[in-house]
Amino acid sequence: MNKQKKIDSRDIGLEIGLILGQYFFNTEHLHYGYWAGDLDINLKNLPQAQKNYCHFIISQIPEGIKTILDVGCGVGRSAFELINKGYRVDCVSPSPVLTERARMLLGEQSHIFECDFENIQTENRYDMILFSESFQYIKLEKALQNSVKLLNKDGYLLICDFFKTDAKGKSVLGGGHKLAKFYEFISQYPLIPIKDMDITKETAPNLDIINGFLSNVGFPIWKTLIHFLDTNYHFISRLIHWKYNRKIKKINRKYFSGARNARNFSIYKSYRLLLYKNVSA
Numbered sequence: 001m002n003k004q005k006k007i008d009s010r011d012i013g014l015e016i017g018l019i020l021g022q023y024f025f026n027t028e029h030l031h032y033g034y035w036a037g038d039l040d041i042n043l044k045n046l047p048q049a050q051k052n053y054c055h056f057i058i059s060q061i062p063e064g065i066k067t068i069l070d071v072g073c074g075v076g077r078s079a080f081e082l083i084n085k086g087y088r089v090d091c092v093s094p095s096p097v098l099t100e101r102a103r104m105l106l107g108e109q110s111h112i113f114e115c116d117f118e119n120i121q122t123e124n125r126y127d128m129i130l131f132s133e134s135f136q137y138i139k140l141e142k143a144l145q146n147s148v149k150l151l152n153k154d155g156y157l158l159i160c161d162f163f164k165t166d167a168k169g170k171s172v173l174g175g176g177h178k179l180a181k182f183y184e185f186i187s188q189y190p191l192i193p194i195k196d197m198d199i200t201k202e203t204a205p206n207l208d209i210i211n212g213f214l215s216n217v218g219f220p221i222w223k224t225l226i227h228f229l230d231t232n233y234h235f236i237s238r239l240i241h242w243k244y245n246r247k248i249k250k251i252n253r254k255y256f257s258g259a260r261n262a263r264n265f266s267i268y269k270s271y272r273l274l275l276y277k278n279v280s281a
């Protein structure tokens, strides 16, 4: 019998993020947003912060770029903006749900490689490769190897994403390559650093917004469900607690302890915009 391929929990996280984002916040972007200037930090301003993030990235694209490969394009919002600015954009998207949405938005204007970036097969070459909050999902060595392979000579690699700092202690916040390891790895490739901007302060507020949502919406729903099971299905409830006790504790610690906040993000993560130029012959 054919075994069904397991779904990656990170894919599910992104798809849930998309559903909640669309319904509650009227946004399809799947990134933290850029909180700068006089933009108040509250849920209502999340769509604006996410538009600002997209515009911020676009403002950092060097002159002369014509073709872009948007790796991990989500539902294609950034690619859509880039196409509207006159760039020719192809995308990489391994998630069938997000790919379908991106296809609907981008139509024939963009070719979408429906695979992990690690496994992309193409003769195409691009002036710029963009990783907008997608770099952390891709194995470091393969991400850099394939970027160099797919870039035109003098092309650019633009990464906007968060990395792990060297801060001691355990964080409930997952994700991100180690920044020190990233610098060590990339120094071995024919990619020279052009820009390295620390935008942790401008992106961290997203964590306080999500934390507020989890405390005020997620946790009460979670508590109600557990209470319902405890009172109405006592035996099943005890079985679930016995079997999944560690998982339940982990969920409580990760999502409902209040530790997913901007302060901890600023300690354990460093959000950076990095621009490198390909100097391989």
Ligand SMILES: C[S@@+](CC[C@H](N)C(=O)[O-])C[C@H]1O[C@@H](n2cnc3c(N)ncnc32)[C@H](O)[C@@H]1O
Pocket (backbone or CB within 6 Å): 014, 028, 029, 030, 031, 071, 072, 073, 074, 075, 077, 078, 092, 093, 094, 095, 098, 115, 116, 117, 118, 131, 132, 133, 134, 137, 138, 139
């Ligand atoms: C946080 S979302 C960012 C989406 C979009 N770039 C944005 O800024 O809104 C991460 C994206 O990375 C993609 N992704 C995850 N693993 C990947 C991989 N191995 N190769 C390419 N993309 C990947 C996901 O499908 C998703 O589209």
